[in-house]
Amino acid sequence: TAGAAEFVPEGADLAALRRAAAGCRGCELYEPATQTVFGSGPQDARLVLVGEQPGDVEDRQGEPFVGPAGRLLDKALDEADLAREGVYLTNAVKHFKFVPAERGKRRIHKTPSRGEVVACLPWLHAELARIRPALVVCLGATAAKAVLGASFKVTECRGRVERVEDHDVIATVHPSAVLRAPDRDEAYRGFLADLRAVRAHLN
Ligand code: URA
Ligand code: SF4
Numbered sequence: 001t002a003g004a005a006e007f008v009p010e011g012a013d014l015a016a017l018r019r020a021a022a023g024c025r026g027c028e029l030y031e032p033a034t035q036t037v038f039g040s041g042p043q044d045a046r047l048v049l050v051g052e053q054p055g056d057v058e059d060r061q062g063e064p065f066v067g068p069a070g071r072l073l074d075k076a077l078d079e080a081d082l083a084r085e086g087v088y089l090t091n092a093v094k095h096f097k098f099v100p101a102e103r104g105k106r107r108i109h110k111t112p113s114r115g116e117v118v119a120c121l122p123w124l125h126a127e128l129a130r131i132r133p134a135l136v137v138c139l140g141a142t143a144a145k146a147v148l149g150a151s152f153k154v155t156e157c158r159g160r161v162e163r164v165e166d167h168d169v170i171a172t173v174h175p176s177a178v179l180r181a182p183d184r185d186e187a188y189r190g191f192l193a194d195l196r197a198v199r200a201h202l203n
Contacts, residue, residue, distance in 0.1 A: 003027065003119040008126050014043045017126050021094055027119035029095035029112070034059045039090025039127050046134040046202060047082065049073075050124065051091040052142040052174060056107050059096035064089045069175040073139075076175070076188070080195035082202075088131055092146040093120045117146050128167065136167050137198055140174025147171075159194040161201060170198055 004026030009016055018038040024030060037054035040063055057067030065073055077084050093116055098107040112120075124146065128136065138144040144154045147169055148162055154171050162169045172194035173187070181187035
């Protein structure tokens with residue numbers, strides 16, 4: 001498959017992009033997933049947050065960041081004085097990639113391949129072109145590599161402002177990584193510090 005480009009309508013607003021993305025077959029991930037999970041939030045948002053891909057809960061509900069990672073993100077946004085309603089939330093990849101658990105009905109998240117990220121990028125580029133935010137925040141390595149290039153290292157460059165094309169970009173860790181961290185409190189403090197830098201940059 002040739003990627004999402006042929007599915008992206010020209011000159012469309014966010015609502016039309018979302019409708020078109022529901023029918024995307026730009027890579028093989030659409031097939032086992034329940035639905036496309038497009039970005040969500042106001043078209044005039046000054047801040048866009050980019051995650052990796054929808055998780056199990058998002059795949060069922062059709063909205064980004066409504067599962068456990070989303071709850072942690074909500075708390076951190078609130079503590080950093082960033083209102084979620086004013087933020088546009090999206091993902092580098094718009095379909096949930098998973099493998100079935102060996103037993104039971106659980107579905108285990110799988111990291112998308114570089115090819116899948118590249119296939120899906122036309123959607124993210126279209127979202128950013130419509131919104132023209134003051135700042136893009138990449139949550140985790142997949143989003144950071146999608147926006148800042150495959151050689152970008154979040155661990156070395158997190159929390160500082162980068163410039164790509166006409167966007168200011170800050171990369172930080174993924175909220176799921178905070179949930180999985182051996183020292184969750186410390187990981188959360190680091191995540192919050194990065195979001196406070198985001199808040200300061202928006203002033
Ligand atoms: N993790 C992500 O990267 N995105 C979501 O929408 C949910 C969990
Ligand atoms: Fe299209 Fe992206 Fe879904 Fe692949 S993951 S089918 S490119 S929306």
